[in-house]
Amino acid sequence: MEVPINETFAGIPSGTGSNFNSIYAQEILAEYGMNLGDFNIMHVMPSELEWNGAAAWGQKPGTVTAFRDQYADHVHIQVHEVGHNFGFGHSGFDGDGYGDHSCSMGGGQAASDDGPAMCFNGVKSFYTDW
Numbered sequence: 812m813e814v815p816i817n818e819t820f821a822g823i824p825s826g827t828g829s830n831f832n833s834i835y836a837q838e839i840l841a842e843y844g845m846n847l848g849d850f851n852i853m854h855v856m857p858s859e860l861e862w863n864g865a866a867a868w869g870q871k872p873g874t875v876t877a878f879r880d881q882y883a884d885h886v887h888i889q890v891h892e893v894g895h896n897f898g899f900g901h902s903g904f905d906g907d908g909y910g911d912h913s914c915s916m917g918g919g920q921a922a923s924d925d926g927p928a929m930c931f932n933g934v935k936s937f938y939t940d941w
Contacts, residue, residue, distance in 0.1 A: 812836060825860040825868065829877045832856065851896070852876070855883040869895030890915045890930065899935050 814835045820828050832854050837847045854877040866882040869875070869892035876892040883889075894916045902917040904910030909918025914932035931939070 812839065814839065820857050821859045822861055825856060825862050825865075825877050825879075828856045828860045829854045829875065833875075848874075850874070853883075853889075854878065855880055867892045869893060871895040871900070872898035887915060887929075894931060894935070897935075897939060899931070899938075902932055902935070 814832055816831055816835055818828075818831050829852075833847055833852070836852075840847055851874045854875070856877060856879065858879045858881060860879075862879055865879075866885070867876060867878040867888050869877075873896050876889075876896065878888065878892070899916050901908050902911035902914040904912075904917070907918070911917035911932060913929070914935060915929050916931060916935060930936070931941075
């Protein structure tokens with residue numbers, strides 16, 4: 812659903828922007844007898860928000876993710892943020908919080924729209940019973 816927002820986003824935190832978006836989305840859904848809490852939410856929002864250097868974020872655990880508009884179609888970023896929704900933290904190695912390059916919750920992924928071809932490491936897959 813596209814949600815029109817009549818707020819100025821420049822410089823406000825991305826979390827505040829997603830809150831505006833949720834309020835307006837709930838108003839639209841209420842017209843149809845639906846509730847925002849019944850859905851997993853992917854906010855795609857302008858880069859003018861304050862992102863603190865992040866491409867996106869996901870609730871941990873939760874049902875909400877938020878993406879800078881230019882990163883919303885990057886599958887590896889989507890997988891990483893949904894991993895936070897599952898309750899996963901970042902995958903580190905050797906003192907680097909993102910150092911596990913065998914897992915989408917680690918770092919080092921190429922910033923492209925279709926790569927890399929990876930999912931969660933063995934520990935996280937075991938946790939989800941996959």
